[in-house]
Amino acid sequence: MNQILGEQSIAFEQSSYIIGDACIAGEKEGQGPYKNEFDKIETDPYFGQDSWEEAESQLQLQTAALALEKTGLTSRDIRYIFAGDLLGQNIATSFGLMDLNRPLFGLYGACSTLGESLSLGSMAISGGFADKVMCLTSSHFGSAEKQFRFPLEYGNQRPLSATWTVTGSGAFILSSEPPRAGASVRITGITTGAITDYGITDSMNMGAAMAPAACDTIFKNLQDFSRMPEDYDKIITGDLGSIGQEILIKLLRDKGYDISDRHLDCGIEIFDADTQDTHAGGSGCGCSACMLSAHILKQLRAGVWKRVLLVPTGALLSTVSFNEGQSVPGIAHGVVLESA
Amino acid sequence: MANISKTQQQQYNDYVSQVTPTHNTLLNICKAFLTGGIICLIGQGVLHLCRQLDLGKDISGAWTSLSLIFLSALLTGLNIFPSIAKFGGAGALVPITGFANSIAAPAIEFQKEGQVFGIGCKIFTIAGPVILYGLVTSSGLGLIYYILTLIGVA
Numbered sequence: 001m002n003q004i005l006g007e008q009s010i011a012f013e014q015s016s017y018i019i020g021d022a023c024i025a026g027e028k029e030g031q032g033p034y035k036n037e038f039d040k041i042e043t044d045p046y047f048g049q050d051s052w053e054e055a056e057s058q059l060q061l062q063t064a065a066l067a068l069e070k071t072g073l074t075s076r077d078i079r080y081i082f083a084g085d086l087l088g089q090n091i092a093t094s095f096g097l098m099d100l101n102r103p104l105f106g107l108y109g110a111c112s113t114l115g116e117s118l119s120l121g122s123m124a125i126s127g128g129f130a131d132k133v134m135c136l137t138s139s140h141f142g143s144a145e146k147q148f149r150f151p152l153e154y155g156n157q158r159p160l161s162a163t164w165t166v167t168g169s170g171a172f173i174l175s176s177e178p179p180r181a182g183a184s185v186r187i188t189g190i191t192t193g194a195i196t197d198y199g200i201t202d203s204m205n206m207g208a209a210m211a212p213a214a215c216d217t218i219f220k221n222l223q224d225f226s227r228m229p230e231d232y233d234k235i236i237t238g239d240l241g242s243i244g245q246e247i248l249i250k251l252l253r254d255k256g257y258d259i260s261d262r263h264l265d266c267g268i269e270i271f272d273a274d275t276q277d278t279h280a281g282g283s284g285c286g287c288s289a290c291m292l293s294a295h296i297l298k299q300l301r302a303g304v305w306k307r308v309l310l311v312p313t314g315a316l317l318s319t320v321s322f323n324e325g326q327s328v329p330g331i332a333h334g335v336v337l338e339s340a
Numbered sequence: 341m342a343n344i345s346k347t348q349q350q351q352y353n354d355y356v357s358q359v360t361p362t363h364n365t366l367l368n369i370c371k372a373f374l375t376g377g378i379i380c381l382i383g384q385g386v387l388h389l390c391r392q393l394d395l396g397k398d399i400s401g402a403w404t405s406l407s408l409i410f411l412s413a414l415l416t417g418l419n420i421f422p423s424i425a426k427f428g429g430a431g432a433l434v435p436i437t438g439f440a441n442s443i444a445a446p447a448i449e450f451q452k453e454g455q456v457f458g459i460g461c462k463i464f465t466i467a468g469p470v471i472l473y474g475l476v477t478s479s480g481l482g483l484i485y486y487i488l489t490l491i492g493v494a
Binding site for chain 1: 344346348349350352353355356359360361362363368416417419421422424425426429432433438441442444445446448449450452466
């Protein structure tokens with residue numbers, strides 16, 4: 001059973017099914033266009049904890065618990081967890097999911113981590129190494145600003161290209177068996193992205209840093225699967241924002257593919273840029289995770305979309321490499337989702 | 341994709357700066373002038389008040405700085421200062437109010453990491469360079485001034 005496809009892709013012989021999911025979003029996200037679609041909106045930015053980091057851990061734990069509850073499972077049913085966040089040493093994940101006491105792979109791919117976790121989770125299932133796994137990512141505005149930018153109370157002017165880190169988390173339960181009832185979504189293939197570096201040094205323009213990575217992954221996916229953009233109902237990137245979207249469409253047009261009529265970006269979708277003062281859009285690994293759970297899976301289950309290419313995008317930024325004069329490389333992982 | 345030539349990188353960066361919108365500089369300058377002007381007006385008011393109370397010139401100056409620092413730190417703690425800085429930009433950041441904010445903000449943010457490793461180590465993460473290089477520059481200028489007095493120029 002050769003499932004290896006083209007240069008960077010896998011076409012699964014046995015698809016994995018997303019049998020359950022949940023998302024919890026913060027207050028600002030809960031005032032955005034998708035306010036009625038999140039499972040839960042938490043208005044306390046500290047999630048009842050003392051620090052931003054503990055808050056994000058609590059957010060992860062609550063999201064994982066909600067996904068299990070909605071699916072009618074307990075943590076014992078989960079073989080592996082593939083999870084990650086944006087903080088140094090993945091502390092939101094390690095402290096948040098510790099109490100679940102399940103085998104865990106901690107992942108870091110910046111905001112592309114959702115794609116990484118879904119890819120590895122579906123590989124584990126399709127390869128026969130697990131029957132049920134949980135894929136989970138989170139981000140928190142407070143902890144991300146503290147780690148990557150300035151203290152929250154520091155006064156400064158954000159450039160128009162800056163993005164707003166989403167406070168939110170999404171958890172997805174993948175299984176080798178379809179759900180007992182109702183429509184379901186399958187992961188039928190993946191395209192794993194390579195790191196691209198076009199020498200962008202502006203850490204406040206992450207859309208520009210990530211757009212070439214998204215372009216590369218989408219291009220490879222279309223090549224490897226011998227598909228055209230029309231074979232997907234939507235091609236959805238993670239958090240390119242409005243500037244990144246414009247660049248991505250141009251870069252892919254240069255390579256001969258026009259995705260302008262079917263491209264969506266979770267970062268542009270999750271906030272209303274005109275009224276919420278978020279500038280280029282939302283970002284963070286909670287952004288694509290919330291949008292996948294709140295919107296994309298629902299559209300697939302309802303059959304509005306049949307096949308979607310989800311491409312969470314990550315800017316591999318560190319304050320250390322940035323201060324040492326390095327550029328901001330990008331990475332993006334493609335996951336093919338189909339309604340089943 | 342790793343082997344992208346310098347020319348390609350340059351072309352991409354040029355293209356990116358074309359499509360990236362920026363703030364309106366003229367509008368920002370006006371807002372900064374207004375905000376900075378109001379802050380200086382408040383400072384001038386305090387100075388006048390002190391002089392009215394017959395405090396000396398130096399003491400009045402010190403009270404003026406102290407009042408502005410206190411106000412800025414208070415507004416930082418109440419999370420009002422970031423909105424003023426977002427509107428006024430350099431108008432809010434260049435006066436002593438910006439300096440006070442840059443010290444108060446990390447103190448609040450890193451308080452969770454403890455008195456020593458949190459506040460102690462990180463309170464000057466933003467203001468540190470200003471303090472360090474301010475001291476270095478003033479020492480250098482002091483030395484030049486001293487030499488000039490020795491040779492009788494100043």
